[in-house]
Amino acid sequence: MSRPWPWFRGRPARPILSVMDSDEELVLRLRSGDERAFIGLVERYQEPMLRLAASFVPSRAIAEEVVQDTWLALLRGLAGFEGRSSLKSWLFAICVNQARKTGTREHRSVPVADPEPAVDPSRFDGTGHWADPPEHWIEAAERRLEAGKLAHRVRAWIDELPARQREVVLLRDVEGMTSDEVCTVLALSEGNQRVLLHRGRSRLRQLVEDEFREVR
Amino acid sequence: MRVLFRRDLVCQQAVELVTDYLEGTLPRRARRRFEAHLAGCPHCTEYLAQMRETISLSGRLVPEDLTPQMRDEFVDLFRRWQSEQQ
Numbered sequence: 001m002s003r004p005w006p007w008f009r010g011r012p013a014r015p016i017l018s019v020m021d022s023d024e025e026l027v028l029r030l031r032s033g034d035e036r037a038f039i040g041l042v043e044r045y046q047e048p049m050l051r052l053a054a055s056f057v058p059s060r061a062i063a064e065e066v067v068q069d070t071w072l073a074l075l076r077g078l079a080g081f082e083g084r085s086s087l088k089s090w091l092f093a094i095c096v097n098q099a100r101k102t103g104t105r106e107h108r109s110v111p112v113a114d115p116e117p118a119v120d121p122s123r124f125d126g127t128g129h130w131a132d133p134p135e136h137w138i139e140a141a142e143r144r145l146e147a148g149k150l151a152h153r154v155r156a157w158i159d160e161l162p163a164r165q166r167e168v169v170l171l172r173d174v175e176g177m178t179s180d181e182v183c184t185v186l187a188l189s190e191g192n193q194r195v196l197l198h199r200g201r202s203r204l205r206q207l208v209e210d211e212f213r214e215v216r
Numbered sequence: 217m218r219v220l221f222r223r224d225l226v227c228q229q230a231v232e233l234v235t236d237y238l239e240g241t242l243p244r245r246a247r248r249r250f251e252a253h254l255a256g257c258p259h260c261t262e263y264l265a266q267m268r269e270t271i272s273l274s275g276r277l278v279p280e281d282l283t284p285q286m287r288d289e290f291v292d293l294f295r296r297w298q299s300e301q302q
Contacts, residue, residue, distance in 0.1 A: 038294045039287060046286070047279040068293070075297045118231045119263075128226030133259035138269045145273065154273050173274035179239065198235035205263075205270040 023087040031078055042071065045088070049095045052170055055163040056099035066102055070095040089181045092171065096185055118202035137212035157207040165200030172197055225253040230260045234267050 021040060029037035049070060053063040073094045081090060123132040144150040158169055171182045183193050225233075230253050236242045237250055254261050282290070 033298065035291065035294050039282075039290055042287075042290045043282055044279060046282060046290075071290070071293065072297065075294070117228075118234070119228070121228070124226075124228045128228035130227045130259045134263045134266055136262065138265060141269060141273065145276070150273070151277055154277060158274065169274060173271050174277050176275060194235060194239060194241065197239075198232075201235060201267060201270055202231075204274070205266050208270055208273065209266070 024083065027078070027081070027083075027087055038075075041074075041087075045091055048170065048175060049092065051159070052092060052167060053095055053099045055167050055170075056096070057102055062102060063099070066098045067095060069098050073098070085184075086177075086181070088175065088177065089185055092175075092177075093185045096187075116199050118198065119206070134209060135213060137209055140212050141208060153211065154204075154208075157204055160207065161200050161203055165196050165203065168193060168196040169200040169204065173201070225249055227253075227257060227260050230254070230257070231263055234264055237264075238267070238271075 021037075023041070023044075026037040026040050030041070046067065049067045050063055053066040053070075054060060057063050057066060070091060074091060077094075081087070085093075123130065125131040141150060158166060158174070161169060167186055168182060168188075171177045171185060172179065177185070179190060179193055179197075182188070183190055186193070188196070230250060233242060233246070233250050237247065242250060254264065
């Protein structure tokens with residue numbers, strides 16, 4: 001699937017950084033020493049990497065160091081980056097490796113052993129049918145999002161997820177990476193990745209529902 | 217009243233299959249059972265829509281802006297790196 005780099009070559013470097021610039025274009029410009037291209041990548045990935053790193057290490061300050069090291073590794077490794085994976089996967093993989101080397105938080109040990117229901121069992125009757133069914137909130141959530149009043153809550157809910165679920169949700173749903181990419185970056189089996197994704201998304205859905213329940 | 221077959225899913229089982237369903241990893245027969253359940257269950261249909269909405273909410277988050285101070289620090293980092301190259 002990877003596109004050979006020369007495909008992009010010969011395009012004139014744009015003077016102004018645009019949100020439409022692809023990572024690949026920014027990397028090409030960065031290779032020719034374009035400072036703005038570097039800042040463009042930092043704008044795109046500093047915060048996402050910080051959130052990811054924070055789930056491995058015990059403090060924000062250490063997470064910041066990890067991410068700074070990741071940027072240095074990007075600059076140093078730029079010449080060797082051949083675009084076989086997406087820049088995003090490459091960056092996040094470096095970040096996770098740096099974090100693991102540094103990380104002292106013990107959350108790696110037990111993977112997905114304990115069962116964790118997607119929905120509180122008390123919401124079903126004795127036969128497994130809904131006793132307390134999901135309430136409607138999609139339209140309300142959309143309105144609140146449009147009003148700019150929901151995104152920060154969603155951020156906070158994702159931060160509340162258990163670390164391993166959070167890592168998968170961040171990469172899959174926030175960053176839009178494929179399950180293959182996420183398995184590689186986080187060194188997870190496909191099955192475990194899916195279980196963590198399921199639990200993370202299920203918890204998140206519950207948190208959104210709770211939010212709109214309180215409003216009524 | 218609908219006859220409940222032994223192979224029919226109940227809601228509590230259906231909600232556990234949502235991610236496999238969305239990931240396209242349910243075997244064909246299991247997918248058919250899941251869809252058959254949805255067809256008769258508005259609550260689980262709503263639940264599936266909410267899971268999709270949840271994913272979509274996450275997908276629409278955008279990174280916070282860099283502070284001017286952070287931006288300056290990264291410009292410094294880049295320039296230091298560049299000068300090391302020469």
